[in-house]
Amino acid sequence: MTDRVLIIGGGPAGLEAANQLNLLGYKPVIVEKDDTLGGHLAKWDRLFPEGESAETVLYKLIKPVEHTPVYLNTIVEQADKEGNHFRVKLSGGKEEIVSAILVCAGFSLFPAEKKEEYGYGIYNGVITSSDLEKWFKTGKGVNINNPSKVGFVHCVGSRDEKICNRQCSKVCCVTAVKQACEIKEKFPDSEVFCFYMDLRMFGRKYEDLYLKAQNKYRVRFIRGRVSEVSEDFTGKVVIKAEDTLSSKPLKVSLDLLVLMTGMISNSSIEELSGILSLNRAEDGFIEPADTITKMYDSGKEGIFLAGAVTGPKTIPETLSEARASALAIHNYLSNKAIQ
Amino acid sequence: MIVEGKKKIWSEYQKDIPDDHYFYVRSCIRQNFFPASEKVFLDIVRDRLGLDFFETPHHTTCGGIAYHSDSIPQETLMTIVARQFALMTEAGYENYVCSCITSFGIYNEIINTWFHYPELEAKIRELLWEASKREFKIPKSVVHASDVIYKLRNKILENGKYRLVNKNTGEPLRVVEHIGCHYSKMFPSKGVGGAEYPYVLTGMAEAWGGTVIDYPERRHCCGFGFRQYLVQANRGYSLSNTHKKFESMAPFKPDMIITNCPGCPYFLDRWQYVIEELEGKTYGADSKGIPVFTYEEVAGLVLGYDPWDLGLQMHQTAVEPLLDKIGITYNKEDKYKI
Amino acid sequence: MNRFGYRLSPSSQIDLDVSDNSLFRQILAGEPGISTCISCGSCVASCSAGVFDKISFRKALHLLEAGMDTEAVALLEGCMMCGKCTLVCPRGINTRHAIVLIKRKLNKG
Amino acid sequence: MSCITRCPRKNGPGLIIQALRNLSQELGYFIDSEKGRQQLVLNRALCGNILNYGYCVYPRTFHYSDHPENGPVGKLIEDNLEAVHKRVGSNLDGEGPGILRKIPQSDLDELKRIFDVTGATERMEKIETISKKRAKELGLSDEEYCRQIFTINSEEHYI
Numbered sequence: 001m002t003d004r005v006l007i008i009g010g011g012p013a014g015l016e017a018a019n020q021l022n023l024l025g026y027k028p029v030i031v032e033k034d035d036t037l038g039g040h041l042a043k044w045d046r047l048f049p050e051g052e053s054a055e056t057v058l059y060k061l062i063k064p065v066e067h068t069p070v071y072l073n074t075i076v077e078q079a080d081k082e083g084n085h086f087r088v089k090l091s092g093g094k095e096e097i098v099s100a101i102l103v104c105a106g107f108s109l110f111p112a113e114k115k116e117e118y119g120y121g122i123y124n125g126v127i128t129s130s131d132l133e134k135w136f137k138t139g140k141g142v143n144i145n146n147p148s149k150v151g152f153v154h155c156v157g158s159r160d161e162k163i164c165n166r167q168c169s170k171v172c173c174v175t176a177v178k179q180a181c182e183i184k185e186k187f188p189d190s191e192v193f194c195f196y197m198d199l200r201m202f203g204r205k206y207e208d209l210y211l212k213a214q215n216k217y218r219v220r221f222i223r224g225r226v227s228e229v230s231e232d233f234t235g236k237v238v239i240k241a242e243d244t245l246s247s248k249p250l251k252v253s254l255d256l257l258v259l260m261t262g263m264i265s266n267s268s269i270e271e272l273s274g275i276l277s278l279n280r281a282e283d284g285f286i287e288p289a290d291t292i293t294k295m296y297d298s299g300k301e302g303i304f305l306a307g308a309v310t311g312p313k314t315i316p317e318t319l320s321e322a323r324a325s326a327l328a329i330h331n332y333l334s335n336k337a338i339q
Numbered sequence: 340m341i342v343e344g345k346k347k348i349w350s351e352y353q354k355d356i357p358d359d360h361y362f363y364v365r366s367c368i369r370q371n372f373f374p375a376s377e378k379v380f381l382d383i384v385r386d387r388l389g390l391d392f393f394e395t396p397h398h399t400t401c402g403g404i405a406y407h408s409d410s411i412p413q414e415t416l417m418t419i420v421a422r423q424f425a426l427m428t429e430a431g432y433e434n435y436v437c438s439c440i441t442s443f444g445i446y447n448e449i450i451n452t453w454f455h456y457p458e459l460e461a462k463i464r465e466l467l468w469e470a471s472k473r474e475f476k477i478p479k480s481v482v483h484a485s486d487v488i489y490k491l492r493n494k495i496l497e498n499g500k501y502r503l504v505n506k507n508t509g510e511p512l513r514v515v516e517h518i519g520c521h522y523s524k525m526f527p528s529k530g531v532g533g534a535e536y537p538y539v540l541t542g543m544a545e546a547w548g549g550t551v552i553d554y555p556e557r558r559h560c561c562g563f564g565f566r567q568y569l570v571q572a573n574r575g576y577s578l579s580n581t582h583k584k585f586e587s588m589a590p591f592k593p594d595m596i597i598t599n600c601p602g603c604p605y606f607l608d609r610w611q612y613v614i615e616e617l618e619g620k621t622y623g624a625d626s627k628g629i630p631v632f633t634y635e636e637v638a639g640l641v642l643g644y645d646p647w648d649l650g651l652q653m654h655q656t657a658v659e660p661l662l663d664k665i666g667i668t669y670n671k672e673d674k675y676k677i
Numbered sequence: 678m679n680r681f682g683y684r685l686s687p688s689s690q691i692d693l694d695v696s697d698n699s700l701f702r703q704i705l706a707g708e709p710g711i712s713t714c715i716s717c718g719s720c721v722a723s724c725s726a727g728v729f730d731k732i733s734f735r736k737a738l739h740l741l742e743a744g745m746d747t748e749a750v751a752l753l754e755g756c757m758m759c760g761k762c763t764l765v766c767p768r769g770i771n772t773r774h775a776i777v778l779i780k781r782k783l784n785k786g
Numbered sequence: 787m788s789c790i791t792r793c794p795r796k797n798g799p800g801l802i803i804q805a806l807r808n809l810s811q812e813l814g815y816f817i818d819s820e821k822g823r824q825q826l827v828l829n830r831a832l833c834g835n836i837l838n839y840g841y842c843v844y845p846r847t848f849h850y851s852d853h854p855e856n857g858p859v860g861k862l863i864e865d866n867l868e869a870v871h872k873r874v875g876s877n878l879d880g881e882g883p884g885i886l887r888k889i890p891q892s893d894l895d896e897l898k899r900i901f902d903v904t905g906a907t908e909r910m911e912k913i914e915t916i917s918k919k920r921a922k923e924l925g926l927s928d929e930e931y932c933r934q935i936f937t938i939n940s941e942e943h944y945i
Contacts, residue, residue: 071353107840113344116535160794191774193693214713220742223716227792230555231340233590238555243691245716246739252693366886367842374885375874394883397893404842405832409807409825415906422896444787470899524791534791560788570824570832571852572939575683582685598778612857650874655857675862677869681854683935 001337003027005329006088006098008076008272011039012315013104013307013322015061018068020326028331030070033268037062037070039106043130045137047315048171048178049205054137057315075268079275084336086302091227099336100302100329103286104322105272107263107308110157110165118156118259119229125237126229126257128156129172132179147190147255150183151239152176153226154196167283168261170312173200175315177213177261184217192219193252195226195241203314224250229257263312275301287309295327304329340553345536350532356482356490362393362432363484364423366439367400368601369633375650376635377438380484383638390493392436395426403441407565414466417459420449421467425475435478436487440600443483444521447529450477483522485599485634489531489539492546492638503549505594506666514549515593515629517539517584517607519600520560540597543634547641549595552572556587562601562610581610585622585629592624595661596631607631613653628656642665647673683705692725696744704741707778710770714738720762720772732757734762736773750783793808811909826917829910830932837898840889844880852936854881866912 003026007014010032015254018028036042038061040156044054071090078089079101088096112120112128120126127135127142134141151233154176158169173196194213199221214217232238236253243250265284266272273280278298279287286309289297298305306325307318350536369377384390401423406416427435437443453460467473488495496502503512518537532538535558541551562580567573575631584607598604608631615621623629631654632640639649640662646669651658662669678684705711720734721727732755740749753776762772789799807816816822829940835844850856861868868878877884901907921931 113347116533120342121347122536123343124341155794161796162792162794211713215709218712225794228558230557231553232555243739243743246691246736246743246745248743249690250693250743251690290595367844370841370844370876370885371845371848374871374876377885378875396881396883396887397890399840399889399893399897400836400842402836402842405836408828408832409804410810410829410832410910411901411906412808412904412909415901415904418900418904419897422900466900466903470903471896508838520787525787527791558788566821566824566828569828570935571682571937572824572935573683573821573854574681575686575939575941576943578683579688580685583688609855609857609860613855614685617679617681617684642834648874653859653863653870653874677866677873683939686941686943 001084001333002097002099003333004029004098004255005333006015006031006076006086006096006101007104008336009039009104009307009309010034010037010056010070010072010100010107011104011106011307011318012041012061013106013309014102015065016319017102017104017306017324017326019061019064020323021329022065022068024326026329028065028068028102029098030065030068031074031076031090032070032072033075035073037072040109040130041315043134043137045133046178046182048174049203049209051178051182061319064290076272076275076297078167078322081302084302097177099333100304102306102325102329103278103298103309104274104305105266105269105274105309107142107312108267110163110169110261110264112156112259112261114163115160115259117228118226118257119231119237120155120259123229123231123237123257124235125231125255126259127258129175129179130261132183136182144256146187147183148187149252149254150187150190150192150258151226151237151252151254152180152192152194152254152258152260153239153336154194154199154260155225156259156261157264165262165264165283167262167312168200169264170200170202171314172260172262173198174203174206174209176258177201177206177209177219180219181209181213181217181260184219192217193254194221195217195224195239196221197223197225222250228257241296247276263308266309269309276300278303285309295321296328302332304332346604348536349532349538350426351536352485352528352531353387354482354486354529355480356486356531357434357480357492359390359434360432361390361392361434361436361482361487362427362430362478363394364398364401364435364442365394366437366442366601368605369438372605372653373534373601373650375648375653376633377642379635379639379649380438380460380488383495383629383635383642384487387498387642388491393430393432395430398423398426399446401437402645403439403444403445404565406445407441408569409566414463416445417449417452417463418429418460418466418470420446421463421475422471422473424478425467425473427478428474428476433476433479435481436484437447437481438484438601440483440519440522441602442617443481443519443529444525446478446481446527450481451526453477455557464671481540483599485522485539485543486531488634488638489603490593492543494608495638495641496546499547501640501641501665503544503595503637503641503665505664506663511548511550511666512594512661513592514544515551515552515554515557515588515591516544517557517561517596517598517600519598519603522599540599540634543637547637552588552591552593554588554591556584559584559587561598561600561606563602563606567600568606577606578610578613581606582614585611585614588629589622592632593629594624594636594664596629597634598631599634604631604633608654608656623660625660627660630654630656630658630661633660640665645669645673647676683782691743691745693743698742698744700779701738701741701744703782704775704778706776708771710768711772711775713768715768717767719765719767723761723765724756725759725761726755726757730770732756734776737779738775745773746783750779756780759783789894811913814912814916816913820935820938820940823917823920825913825938827932833901833906833910837894837901840894840897841886845886858868 453484562577
C-alpha cells in the first residue's frame with residue numbers, strides 16, 4: 001500500500017492539501033499544467049477584504065511544500081485503478097503509482113471577449129479585473145495613466161444564460177469594491193463607478209470595505225447591468241445602463257472600464273473528468289457525492305475533490321476544503337491499511 | 340479600436356449562404372421607396388452573374404408590419420408565411436431569399452417558434468389547408484438579399500468601375516453602416532458577423548474600398564418602430580431615435596451611410612430633412628447632409644450604373660456631393676427627367 | 678405645433694458627462710452620511726406622509742445625484758420633518774438633516 | 787427587438803409587450819389608452835392594404851398630406867407616380883412578376899380566407915365596433931375620431 005498521493009493542480013488547494021498530507025505522513029505529488037505553482041493567486045496583487053498581499057499568502061502556502069515533488073507543465077493523460085492503487089500516466093512519458101488522487105484543478109476566468117457587447121479586445125479602454133490586478137502587481141500588461149473616470153462592471157460572464165453561466169461567481173462583487181478603492185487610492189481625483197445588480201458582500205468585513213468605498217472613497221454605486229460598451233471620437237469608452245433605482249436610462253463616458261469576469265469550470269476539466277470518470281454537472285463544475293456533508297468525495301473510490309473545481313470559492317474556503325480532503329484521504333488510506 | 344478583436348468575432352459567425360437556386364420575395368417598403376434597388380439586385384444576380392433567382396407573381400406581403408403593429412394575430416402572420424413557403428415548395432425551390440429585413444426577422448422567428456412548438460406548426464398547416472388547399476415545406480435555408488450581395492462582393496469589385504474612394508484625396512470614403520434590428524439582434528447566428536458587430540455591410544464597404552466608422556450609437560435603432568411611425572402622433576419618437584444616431588456619428592464626419600433594411604434608408608434620409616426643417620441643423624462634412632444608400636444602390640454605383648437608373652433621384656438628401664467625391668460621371672439635367 | 682404635427686421628444690437619458698450634481702455635492706458636504714445610502718427604502722416605508730403623497734427620500738437622493746434637482750425636490754415637498762426616516766435608516770444617516778439642507782438651499786437659491 | 791439580444795435570462799421583452807397589446811385588444815381595454823385607440827387607424831391602413839392590394843404599404847394609399855416628412859421629393863413622386871416608377875423599372879399595377887405588380891385577385895382571396903380562418907377578421911371587427919362606440923360617446927364623426935387618434939399626442943411620455 002504506497003503512501004504516495006497524486007494531487008492534480010498546484011493552486012492554493014493543491015499546495016495546502018500537500019502540506020497537510022506531508023504532516024499526516026504521506027507522500028503527495030503535485031501535477032501542475034502551468035509552468036508555475038499558485039494558480040490565479042500567483043497572478044493576484046492584493047486580496048479582499050483587508051488587502052493582504054497575495055504574494056505573502058502564496059509564500060505561506062508554498063514554503064512548507066518546497067520539498068514536495070512537483071511536475072510542472074504536466075497533465076494527467078490516463079489513470080487506471082489496479083487493486084488499491086492507481087497507475088497514472090502523465091504527459092512527457094512519466095508515470096506514478098498512487099493510492100489516492102486529489103483533484104484540485106480549480107477554475108478558469110470567464111473569457112471576457114465572449115461577452116461581445118462589452119468590447120473586450122476591441123475597445124482599448126476595456127480591461128478585465130485580472131488585467132487590473134496584474135497591472136497593480138507588475139505595472140505590465142495594460143497601460144493605465146491617470147484615468148479621470150473609471151467604471152467597474154459586475155457579473156461579466158456570471159448570472160447570464162446568454163453565455164451559459166447561470167451561476168453567481170461569488171467573489172467578483174467584493175473584488176470590484178476592493179479594486180475600486182485601490183484605483184481611488186492610486187488616482188485620488190478620479191471618479192469611480194460600480195455597475196451592479198445585487199451587491200453580494202457576503203463575508204465578514206466585506207460590508208466594511210463597501211462602507212469605506214462609499215464614504216471614504218466616494219465610489220458611486222449604480223444599480224443597473226451595463227448593456228453596451230462603445231468608443232467615442234476621442235477614444236473614451238461609452239457605456240449604457242439603466243439606473244434602475246430611479247428607473248432612468250443612463251450613459252457615461254469613461255477612460256477605463258474594468259470587467260469583473262466570473263469563475264467558470266476549468267478549461268481542462270472536460271478532459272480530466274473523462275479520464276477519472278468524474279460526475280460533471282451542467283454548469284461544468286464537478287458534482288461532489290453530497291454537496292452538504294461530503295464536498296470532498298467525488299463518488300469514485302480513492303478520488304477526492306478540493307477547491308473551486310466544485311464551484312466558485314474564496315481562498316479561505318478553498319484552504320479549508322483542502323484540509324478536509326487531506327483528512328478524508330488519511331481516513332480512507334488508514335481503513336484501507338487495516339483491511 | 341483593435342480590429343483583430345472584431346475579426347475574431349466575425350470568424351465565429353460564418354453563416355452558410357447557398358450559391359444559387361433561390362426563391363426571391365420582395366419587400367413592401369422597398370418596392371414603394373427604393374424600387375430600383377430591387378431591380379438592380381435581380382439585374383446583378385440574374386443578368387450579370389447568371390444565377391437562378393425565381394420570383395412568382397403570386398407571392399404577397401409577409402404581413403410583418405401589420406404583425407408588429409399588432410393589427411393581426413400571430414396565427415394569421417404564420418399562415419401567410421406558410422403560404423409563401425407553399426409557393427416556394429410548389430415552384431420546386433429550397434433556398435429562400437427575402438428583400439426585407441423585417442420579413443427576415445419574421446421568417447426566423449416563426450421557424451424557431453415552430454421548432455420549439457411543433458403543435459403550433461401542425462395547427463398552421465391545417466389553417467393553411469383550410470384557407471387555400473396548399474401544403475408547404477420549411478425552406479432548407481433562409482437568407483436576406485444583403486447576404487447574397489455580401490457573398491458576391493468581390494465578384495462585384497472585379498466587374499467594378501468605381502470604388503468607395505475620394506477621387507481627389509485618394510482616401511477611402513468614411514462609411515457608416517447601419518444594420519436593420521431584425522437582421523441579427525433576434526437570432527445572432529442568423530446574421531453574418533453576429534449581433535454586436537454585424538459584418539454583412541462592413542464586408543461590402545471594405546471590399547469596395549471604404550473604411551467603416553464605429554460610433555457610440557452604431558447599434559441604436561433608426562427609429563422606424565412601426566406604430567411609432569405609421570401614426571403621425573408618435574413620429575416624434577421615431578425622429579428622436581434617428582436624431583440620437585446623427586448626433587453620435589457627426590464627430591466622425593461620415594461621407595455616406597449604407598443600410599440593408601427597407602425602413603432605415605427612408606428614415607435616416609427623410610429625418611435629416613425634418614431635423615433641418617425643425618431644428619435648422621444639418622450633418623455631414625459640408626453640412627449638406629449625409630447621403631443614405633441601400634446596399635444595392637452602392638453595388639450599382641461601384642458597377643458603374645447611371646445614378647438615375649439606381650433611383651437615387653428618389654432620395655431627399657442630395658447624393659450629388661458623394662457622386663462627385665467618387666468621381667462618378669452623371670448629368671444633372673436627367674435627374675428628374677421622367 | 679409645426680406643419681409636421683410632431684416634434685423631437687426630449688431624451689430621458691441621464692448623461693453623467695453633462696449632468697450637474699453641484700446641489701448634491703453641497704448637501705453631501707453638509708451631511709456626508711448620504712454617501713452611504715444603500716437604497717433599502719426603509720425611509721420611504723416608514724414615512725408618515727408616504728401614504729398621502731408621492732414622497733421618497735431614497736429616490737430624491739438618486740435624482741439629486743443625477744443632477745435632476747427639480748424632480749428630486751418635487752418628491753420632498755410633502756415632508757413634515759417628523760424624523761421617522763432618521764430612526765429607521767440602517768446606515769445611521771441623519772436623513773432629516775439632509776432634507777433640511779436641501780430645502781434651505783432651495784429657498785435661498 | 788434590441789431587448790432580446792441583451793436579456794440575461796433569455797426572455798423576449800418585445801414579445802411580451804406584443805402579447806400584452808394583443809390581450810388588451812381581445813379584452814377591449816385598448817380603447818382606454820391614447821396609444822391603444824390608435825389601433826383603429828393602424829388596422830384600417832395596414833389590413834386595408836393587405837386585403838385590397840397584397841402589400842403592407844402601397845403607394846396609392848400613402849398620401850403626402852399624411853406624410854409631409856416625405857419631403858419635396860416625396861411630393862414629386864406622388865404627383866408623377868406612374869412615370870417615376872416606370873423610369874426606375876417598376877411594374878406598377880402590371881401583370882406578372884415585378885415591383886409593385888398587380889397581385890392577382892385569386893391570391894388576395896386566399897389572404898382574405900386566411901384572415902377569416904385565423905381570427906384576423908374577427909379582431910378587426912372587434913376593434914371597429916368598440917372604436918365606433920367610443921366615437922359616438924365622444925360625439926365625434928368617424929372621420930373626426932380618426933383624425934384625433936391619428937394626430938393627438940398628450941406627450942406625457944416626454945418627461
